[in-house]
Amino acid sequence: MKQRYLFNGQSSSFVLLLMVLFLGSISLLRAQTTIPLDSIIAKSDSLAKKKEYARAHQIYSEAILMATEAGDAELRSALHKERGRLFRREKKYEQAIGQYTKSIEESPLSLNAAYSYQGIALIKRRLREKDSVLPYLEAALSIYKEKGEDEVAYNAFSNAGIIYKNRQLYEEALSYLLLADEGFNKTANFKKLGSVNNSIAEIQNSLGNNKKAFNYHFRALSYRKQAKDTSGIAMSFNNIGNAYKTKKEYDSALFYYKRSLELEDKNSRRYASTLYNVGVAYYLKDDLKNARSFYDKALKINKEQNYTESVFYNANELALLCVKANDLPAAAKYLNMTDGLIDKIENQEAVYRNYEIKALYNNKRGNYRLAYDFQKKYSDLYQSVFNTRQAEIVQELQERFETEKKQNENLQLSLLNQENQILIDKQKSSIKVNRLFLLVSLLLLLLMIIAYLLLNQRQKTLKHKQAVEQLKAIYEGQEVIKKVMSKDLHDIVATSLDGIRLKVQALSLSVDEDKKKLAEDITDNIQDINHQMRLISHRLSPLDDKIKKYKLSEIIISQLSEFQTYRKILVNIKDEIPEVLDKLKLEAQTNFYAILLEALNNIEKYSKATEVIISHSIDQSDRLHFNIKDNGVGFKETDSNGIGILNMQQRAKLLKGICSVFPTSKGTELSLEFPLNAHLK
Structure with a gap:
């Protein structure tokens, strides 16, 4: 019996030892099969730099299979996100969206999902699918605002600010750019701070807040100097020059443009663009000689670098300068240069400006028939662009209306909740009064009546106060809508009047006295419309800016x-x-x-x-x-x-x-x- 007992004890120890070894081996096996995500990303990025995309995708596919076997949904989400990024780098946008979607499905509320939502939004933006951008962007931002405390989140806020800025939703743009500014300040990323402050400056400039715009432009310059970002510093000098040009302070604009030129690569597109800006500033100063000189320098670089659109713009402006200086042979040379490029130009505004310059050129040459043909082409294309812009404005107005409608609905819901809460408070108070009425004596009944009268008076005062606050809220909402309507109405009518101006201009060239009379009548009508519009705009937004x-x-x-x-x-x-x-x-x-x-x-x-x-x-x-x-x-x-x-x-x-x-x-x-x-x- 004793020996058998000893044998059983040894067997138990042996089994326990086997279990320890078994569990240790499983732990070791799991440690060995852990997927090194950072290493995979680094290796794939290295292959992508060499444009060995097939091998990079194979690495991600194998890693996703391993993560599936391990049952790690969060890891699969991260790998799908990275593979989507790789497809986006290849400009294979459909496959990128597919990978981003899988990443979101694996872990819908994670930071990986936020990055994937943002990636889809940026692809939709590049593909110009405007209606699809905001839903994905807002889904990403809702996650980042809750969980994001790193540069990825701050980049998302910065990108959101730029997207909202481009859609002229300035209030939303500023809110996200300020979040990005706060975040990048935490990480001391001066280069990003320069970019964010530059975007804020552009918004303030669009809103007519010139003083604030200049402050942010110089803040952007300061950050870029701290980052020793030469290219960014040059860009800030150029932007400050643009801001001074907008204020018609051309000498100050030229000063900053020339500082920008000192830092830019002399063969770069930005250098050529800044040369062009210098030419514009001289042109606005009526210094046509210097304007032509800088336009020529810009044209030379753009031709050497095969920047087709920039060559077209430069040649256009040089042709106009030559027409104004009566140097018609030189004007013909530049216009011939534009003839070879016009079919490649997507910007229709540049094309109809070319037609306008050709009309002026042929008019000076005395070729009135050809001048008329180009004037007609200019008018037709201008009308087409105008109609397209008008449709875009109507769509934008509709979007703004829907946004403001939602805001008003939320405001009404909030007011309704307040009213419901007041009703509940009244009911609770009434119940208390009824209980007291049943419990107290005649003396307390008298006191309760007095209290009821006081409470009733207080409720009347509260109702009156709420009525005033509600009226105030309604008026504030109306003032916001009126300001937007005033600006948009002014913009639309101003554009319409410009279209009428072209027609009047065409009529005024006629020798027919009846048509000249008609042109005078139309001019009077325009003046009357302008006056009426100023009245309407002023009443909609009395004080405004x-x-x-x-x-x-x-x-x-x-x-x-x-x-x-x-x-x-x-x-x-x-x-x-x-x-x-x-x-x-x-x-x-x-x-x-x-x-x-x-x-x-x-x-x-x-x-x-x-x-x-x-x-x-x-x-x-x-x-x-x-x-x-x-x-x-x-x-x-x-x-x-x-x-x-x-x-x-x-x-x-x-x-x-x-x-x-x-x-x-x-x-x-x-x-x-x-x-x-x-x-x-």
Whole structure:
């Protein structure tokens, strides 16, 4: 028995030893089959640099098979992502999208999926499938904002900012570029910071914020100097030159362009482009000799490097300079150069400019028939481009409308949630009151009635406050939409008027007196349309960017002067416009100015007045009393419920004041009063 017991103990130890060895061997086997992802990526990238793409793909295929056998979905997601990147490098976009899609399916909420979403968005952007870009981009950004804290995420934010910038969605673009700026500051990536700040500068320039644009341009320059990025520094000098050129400060523009030239490779496309910019600056200064010299230098480089489109642009501008200088043989040489390239040019604006220059050239030569033919080609192509742009503008407006519609729906939903919460609070309060009513005595009942009355009054005050806040939110939303509509309406009509201008130009060349008369009539119509559009645009967005440049009192004086000039109605200002208006918050200034515009509009449309008297006073409690009287036909009491008057009363309510409109023995009077202290900055 003893021996058998000893034997069993030895057997147990032996089995335990075998299990340890077995488990150790499994661990060793797993360690040996671990897939070194970084090593695979490095090896594949090395092969890709040698353009040995087939071998690089074979490595990824084998690694994906091993990851499948190991059951590692996260690793498969990473490998599919890298293989998609490889296909994208080969410009095999369909296969790249296929690999990115598999990466997303393997691990939908991982950073690999975010990178894959971003990769698909960039491919769709390159393929110009605009409608498909944003959904993939936004899917990537939602993951990066939650999990991304590395340069890949910051690059995604930077790319998103550029995409939104190119689509003129500037608010979204700035939000992501600022995230990228914050991220790259953490990693001290000065080169990327230079690029991001340059993009922000371009947006500020597009928004008309010239001062901010210059600040960001110089920040970009500073970062690029810290990164010792010579090419980036040259680019910043060129961009600063462009910014000065936009401000028509041509000497400053030339200074920075020439600093850019000192750093650029003299055989590069960018060097030629900067030479061309120098030529443009001299041209705008009416220094045609220097303009021609720099255009020629740019043309020489572009011809040597076979930059077809750039050669075409240079030759175009040189031909125009020669036509203006009456050097027609030289102009013919440059125009002949464009003839050999025109079929290769995709930019239709450059093509119709070529037709326009040829029309001018043939007109100077006295070949009026050929000049007419080129003028017609120019007009036809211009109209075609105009129609295409108009369609793009309409599509963009539709997209903006849908975006703003969603924003308004979200705002309404938020307000509805607030109302529901208030209703729930009321119900809870009512339940408490009912319970107290059942539990307390007659004395407490009396106290409860008093409390109920106080609560009821508080609820009325709260309802009133909510009504004002809701009205304020609606007006703020309307102001945003009005600003966008004002800008877009102005842009569309301005383009339309340009098209009419071409037709008038064509008519004015005719010797037919009837056609000349028609041209004069059309010109008058254009002037009238311009005036009407300025009125509509001004009413849609009263202050807009003006308030950044001028005081409100100055804007009011300018508007009254314009009203008197164009409407032929004498404006009598009894007291100087109070300067305290300039110290009000922007919201209050906007509401006050909108009431004034509405009043002037009503006077213009309905009063038949010949004189308007404006006066004001400020009482001891710092309430402004502002009066506008006219000597027109007056109005009926029933007209006091009109939309215009209601709009003025609602804006007065936002000012915490009162607006009244009533007939007088000599016309109509508007009285506005509100507290100034409640709206000071």
